[in-house]
Amino acid sequence: MFCMHLTRLVSQPLRSQRRWMSVRPKEGDITQLKPKVTIQTLQSMRKSKEPITMLTAYDYPTALACSSNPSIDVTLVGDSLAQVCLGYRSTTQLTLDQMIHHASAVARGTTHPLLVADMPFGSYHASIDDAINNAIRMVRESQVEAVKLEGGQEIVNLVQKLTSIGIPVMAHVGLLPQRHISLSGYKVQGKNVASALALLRAAKALEEAGAFSMVVEAVPKELGRYITQNVNIPTIGIGAGPWTNGQVLVWDDAMGTWPGHKAKFVRRFANLQPVRDMGVQSFANAIKDGSFPDPQRESYSMEQAEWTRFLEEVGKE
Numbered sequence: 001m002f003c004m005h006l007t008r009l010v011s012q013p014l015r016s017q018r019r020w021m022s023v024r025p026k027e028g029d030i031t032q033l034k035p036k037v038t039i040q041t042l043q044s045m046r047k048s049k050e051p052i053t054m055l056t057a058y059d060y061p062t063a064l065a066c067s068s069n070p071s072i073d074v075t076l077v078g079d080s081l082a083q084v085c086l087g088y089r090s091t092t093q094l095t096l097d098q099m100i101h102h103a104s105a106v107a108r109g110t111t112h113p114l115l116v117a118d119m120p121f122g123s124y125h126a127s128i129d130d131a132i133n134n135a136i137r138m139v140r141e142s143q144v145e146a147v148k149l150e151g152g153q154e155i156v157n158l159v160q161k162l163t164s165i166g167i168p169v170m171a172h173v174g175l176l177p178q179r180h181i182s183l184s185g186y187k188v189q190g191k192n193v194a195s196a197l198a199l200l201r202a203a204k205a206l207e208e209a210g211a212f213s214m215v216v217e218a219v220p221k222e223l224g225r226y227i228t229q230n231v232n233i234p235t236i237g238i239g240a241g242p243w244t245n246g247q248v249l250v251w252d253d254a255m256g257t258w259p260g261h262k263a264k265f266v267r268r269f270a271n272l273q274p275v276r277d278m279g280v281q282s283f284a285n286a287i288k289d290g291s292f293p294d295p296q297r298e299s300y301s302m303e304q305a306e307w308t309r310f311l312e313e314v315g316k317e
């Protein structure tokens with residue numbers, strides 16, 4: 001309501017001042033569609049079996065797109081940022097400063113969704129102290145509400161420490177893209193008894209350490225269900241089958257704007273690429289054929305009298 005009113009207001013010139021107000025909403029003007037999603041909200045959703053939705057965002061406009069839909073629960077600044085947004089070959093190339101830069105932009109466009117960001121490769125591996133300082137930077141400089149960490153038993157102490165100082169941690173188990181080299185590629189995890197058992201134990205240990213939720217990536221659907229049934233925190237799957245408490249996809253995979261490999265777990269919910277390409281073509285065509293800008297529509301005019309006087313003045317020179 002307030003927003004519609006505001007839009008009407010700003011699209012009128014303020015005659016007394018002969019000025020136009022800025023039409024772009026200011027930072028503080030974004031309308032929050034519903035109460036903030038909290039850790040408690042996600043826990044209630046798990047209990048009431050309402051599926052949790054999480055979508056990645058890498059900049060202000062994609063953050064706004066997530067925030068402008070009340071059905072999106074969590075916005076994740078994934079380190080997939082490296083590949084789909086910055087053009088690197090691997091998420092291991094992303095720096096903490098780059099993540100903070102993008103997560104800040106996402107934070108400025110985020111309203112009700114819980115805002116989570118991946119800690120980049122290398123930013124939580126050197127030592128506990130270093131990891132804590134880096135997590136504090138993410139919270140302080142980007143205003144993210146939780147951090148996500150890839151790993152199992154080896155990060156349990158860190159998860160415990162971060163949780164104890166009030167930085168909520170989302171765990172990430174299964175396929176760990178930051179380790180694609182040591183895993184010899186992006187492969188489904190937990191396909192045999194030993195690795196499935198190790199995964200289940202890691203999930204339980206991370207829950208025990210205080211993680212408030214966990215991403216389960218690229219595991220057989222049976223294991224996705226078993227882990228979900230055997231931890232007391234919400235699981236959010238990506239390629240982990242339909243029985244986790246929620247689902248996440250990378251923005252560009254879901255919108256059809258990622259030209260790279262399409263993993264089996266990806267579904268395109270929109271196909272923006274042809275629409276985008278058509279827009280680029282029409283823009284170029286209109287300039288080449290002289291139809292843009294139209295002198296009647298997309299151009300400014302000078303009052304006739306003023307223009308005549310201008311011509312007189314220049315004629316005198």
Ligand SMILES: Nc1nc(=O)c2c([nH]1)NC[C@@H]1CN(c3ccc(C(=O)N[C@@H](CCC(=O)O)C(=O)O)cc3)CN21
Nearest residue numbers: 080083084091177186187188250253258261263264265
């Ligand atoms: N666009 C994009 N989407 C993602 O989901 C994503 C990224 N980028 N970048 C960071 C990581 C990397 N991820 C990936 C990348 C590849 C596969 C993949 O190709 N999986 C194989 C599994 C093959 C098998 O073991 O059977 C597949 O074809 O599904 C999975 C996850 C998930 N993340």
Ligand SMILES: CC(C)C(=O)C(=O)O
Nearest residue numbers: 056078079080215248
């Ligand atoms: C795919 C999600 C879970 C992620 O970690 C990312 O986008 O980096």
Ligand SMILES: [Mg+2]
Nearest residue numbers: 078079080118
């Ligand atoms: Mg990630």
